Amino acid sequence: MKSMTCKQLGGACDTVFQAETFEEIAEMSKNHGTEMFQKGDEPHLKAMEEMRELMKSPEAMNEWFGNKRKEFDALPEDE
DSSP: OOEEEEEGGGGOOOOEEESHHHHHHHHHHHHHHHHHHTTTOHHHHHHHHHHHHHHSSHHHHHHHHHHHHHHHHSSSOOO
């Protein structure tokens, strides 16, 4: 099990997600982002706008995901 924060995943807060795989943690982050969007959380809305800009370039988005996956893989296992 490994942990990453919302901020580490491009978000706006220190909420911690724990998962066995990067795909699981990415899904948790996505669900959290949806919840924050529905609440109209301004810092998260700003972070989402930055992600939308990134998504305009498939190459940039793939690079971002690749880097986050490497960051996750390099993390130590939680104790």
